[in-house]
Amino acid sequence: MKKFVNDPNVVVDEMVEGYVMANKNVRALQEARVVARQDAPVKGKVGIVTGGGSGHKPAFIGYVGKGMCDAVAVGEIFTSPPAHAFYHAFKAADGGRGVACLYGNYAGDVMNVDMAVDMAEDDGIAVKQVIANDDVPSAPKGKEADRRGVAGEILMWKIGGAKAEKGGTLEEVTASAQKAINNTRSMGVGLSPCIIPAVGKPNFTLGENEMEVGIGHHGEPGIEKMDIRPADEVAQMMMDIVLPDLPMQSGDELCLLISGLGSTPLMELYILYRKVGKILEDKNISVYRSYVGDYFTSLEMAGVTVTLMKLDAELKELLDMPADAVHFKQL
Amino acid sequence: MKKFVNDPNVVVDEMVEGYVMANKNVRALQEARVVARQDAPVKGKVGIVTGGGSGHKPAFIGYVGKGMCDAVAVGEIFTSPPAHAFYHAFKAADGGRGVACLYGNYAGDVMNVDMAVDMAEDDGIAVKQVIANDDVPSAPKGKEADRRGVAGEILMWKIGGAKAEKGGTLEEVTASAQKAINNTRSMGVGLSPCIIPAVGKPNFTLGENEMEVGIGHHGEPGIEKMDIRPADEVAQMMMDIVLPDLPMQSGDELCLLISGLGSTPLMELYILYRKVGKILEDKNISVYRSYVGDYFTSLEMAGVTVTLMKLDAELKELLDMPADAVHFKQL
Amino acid sequence: MTREINAKELVLGIVNVIDENKAWLSEIDGAVGDGDHGINMAKGLSMVRADLNRQPDDLGSLLSYMGMTLLTHIGGAMGPIYGTFFMKMGKAVQGKKELEIADVSNMLTGALEGVVGRGGAEVGDKTLVDTLSAAKGAFEKAAKSGKDLGESIDEMMAAAKRGMESTKDMVAKKGRSSRLGERSKGTIDAGAASCYLILTSMGESITQYL
Amino acid sequence: MTREINAKELVLGIVNVIDENKAWLSEIDGAVGDGDHGINMAKGLSMVRADLNRQPDDLGSLLSYMGMTLLTHIGGAMGPIYGTFFMKMGKAVQGKKELEIADVSNMLTGALEGVVGRGGAEVGDKTLVDTLSAAKGAFEKAAKSGKDLGESIDEMMAAAKRGMESTKDMVAKKGRSSRLGERSKGTIDAGAASCYLILTSMGESITQYL
Ligand SMILES: Nc1ncnc2c1ncn2[C@@H]1O[C@H](COP(=O)(O)OP(=O)(O)O)[C@@H](O)[C@H]1O
Ligand SMILES: Nc1ncnc2c1ncn2[C@@H]1O[C@H](COP(=O)(O)OP(=O)(O)O)[C@@H](O)[C@H]1O
Ligand SMILES: [Mg+2]
Ligand SMILES: [Mg+2]
Ligand SMILES: [Mg+2]
């Protein structure tokens, strides 16, 4: 394992330490491993909290900032943060109008958030949850509630964060975030595994020419392993799975997010974009806004996720609002 | 080789096609492989042009946008663009006040830019060049002119782009860009090679536990290969080489840019930042602004570059100005 | 009824048995999950050990403290699940110094109800519930049939082992490995294994004081 | 003096010899550089081939066109360097249908001066200048000593080969491989090799028309 680490057991602590040194707009809490906006809680604004395991750079801490998240609970690599951290994130984010906890559908996260919500409510803080479940291959249609949350979480934070920034109530913020995730579908393809520093070896294996179709953000197996194909065929295959699930129709507008999983060069993401864009053009679906880059990764895994969010007037307006998170800026 | 590509010989064309589809603020020229701001040439503004080989995501095309570059000549992977492309980039960028060509010190780029400048001058376009040479390990002190340009180029574009946006003349813009690069020093450490799609195999080898100290942005060998060490020692070693070269003193303020080379997780960059920040603190040198992320890469190479730019009042002001490039946004 | 229990020794027994088996627990977790179950548990329990001197001596408080520590520090699914497990056990024996059959029964029942309430797993889902439920059932059956505390604990430990082993051929329905479907068969569930180790260690500790 | 030269055949000879040797050229470039010299050259020359029918027939124009194509399309150091190489050769024989000793001498001189002016490499820097300079020197020496065009071309080709081979033990001073210092020794320079192939192909083409 070749990595820039000191003690593999404290990588997350050292990362957080470096992160708050590098970025003056954020701070780390004393009470628990939580990163918050320097100016949180923002009085009179609904607080936006998320959290999850580490190793998904720039998720989750990169999305702390104006127009996005107020506080983030930081877990160990690929492990949900403890309830304790979510609880302190809620406290740090609550500006008096309650907290929207927008996170991904993983058993650990759900349990820890549930417990933290109980603790916060004992303190008189109102918390409402929205759970992202955008990963189509992780459960069949009809079982949407079982699906994992993947890169679509970013769009949920963007929408929820913008609604909060606009002065929305807790109900309004969670309604917008819920609409965002209801309108969002993702899927991933993995080409290589990643190495959790404390484990020191790849977390799964793939044959020389194999790809994992429908891979999860921690290397969870997907629908099937198959031989690697040209980029255009991979894009087509992904769209064939994602598009009908929503479904999208001629005339629809969407937000398209193509995220690398870690070590896939940006060049390859744009090669995939080229085909995805053409497929959408052919169906007369227009891309209102797009994001291409490493938005939600799995350490140094090679692979990609494609995320589509179907837009309406409200979502467009919220999507267009500025954001000033460390790793998500929009003018 | 597992990559999302179609024909390995046309990866750059397909990338550019995808890039301009994804980003409505930029366009590709017909005449040559050049990406330009949609609104270029901006009348009355000095044009900022750069260019270089591909494979350095988000460099170079990611830096096209307001406050940064107006047009970028796009080469094959790791290969300078032809003179022809630089020439058309100059034409696309010239808003009547001339063009500053800010690029890196590579023989091919220098020759192609020189030829393109001759062609542009025949058309009556004034072009002045600034050549980045921030890579300390690539040539010894005293031979600074032989050094390569690496991630410091981004800071040169930021400064030159801001100066142009402020209405600076061609002389003023190139003077500011030259000051930026004169004040900038970088160095890299590589952990793994990368694969040029058309070649299909790693472009160099490193032993199981080896790192290449002083590696170049195309995998050029550095000062020496040595066994991988803890992150803090790597950071210390880099600073021991970079800091005295400028030199920096107690009380100085700087801009610190830590860029991954491709597959190194952001987490590791922040672990390195933590130590670099402490070393600077100990020397009473303050980080005025920092950038951490994949700013200038070498396909999927694992590794890092650390870049320091010593600041004065002018550089601080220009550094703080907003920018709205696709992959470099600052509010 | 036992003699007065040395609760810190009981807790340390658990800490030690997990620490000794952490590589194995991670290995079996790695077969179908992310390979960190041993690390997670050992990390949380090492915090228990580190702070143990500053804790009160009684079993109820110590078990609750153990649960709170796991809940606060280890995150993942295990924080809430084993956190609840130990907190409920602690609650069941609050103020008790010696244990009777009813106390142990309450501990197992509390733990099981807590874990099921928290994580929603049922018997057959390939989780620690398979171990815990078997252990609880066997203990109660033995006690009901007139066996004494020691004998009932022996039955409980044997059943915990069978419960753990039963997970080998199950398809996971909860946790990470549930994503694998049929591919999750063939390995013992890591949580079921740690639960077996914990229950066995507790059982052995308690029988020492008979 | 030659008979009238079929310039397109001469150009195709160059295109073909590079295409046939592209793997080797990339391989030796890979030893000390980035392993793309064969790909770069073959790519640029394939564009020459693709457009050849639409070009005029005379040698001067064709060589200039070849230079312009490389300059416009292949980028890297090779675009400007071989672009200049062929453009200067073309200029040296503008309007010529048959070649005399002076013409060939002017071609080699023009190419050498152009390449040196563009890239600043000197003999001994481990570049194609080592091949080209040796070739030019030998040709002029042979011609001066009274040898005829055919004999002088033979001498030129032999010297090109020696020039190429001389780069094997050199330390690179220009181009990517110059970053390697002493480590650049031991392999023939890729540009020196392609230059040898080009000059040999040209030499053989010209002697056909003697
Ligand atoms: N909902 C649940 N209820 C009970 N036990 C669960 C549940 N989900 C997971 N588990 C247990 O958790 C174990 C995995 O723990 P661990 O590896 O520490 O956490 P993670 O899966 O987050 O890496 C599984 O072997 C299983 O026994
Ligand atoms: N300044 C120079 N003058 C002459 N030839 C040069 C110069 N720099 C490089 N070369 C030649 O270029 C060759 C490499 O060409 P190529 O591999 O196509 O380009 P790149 O180095 O950009 O990948 C070297 O083998 C050398 O002969
Ligand atoms: Mg885990
Ligand atoms: Mg090259
Ligand atoms: Mg696990």
Ligand SMILES: [Mg+2]
């Ligand atoms: Mg080369």
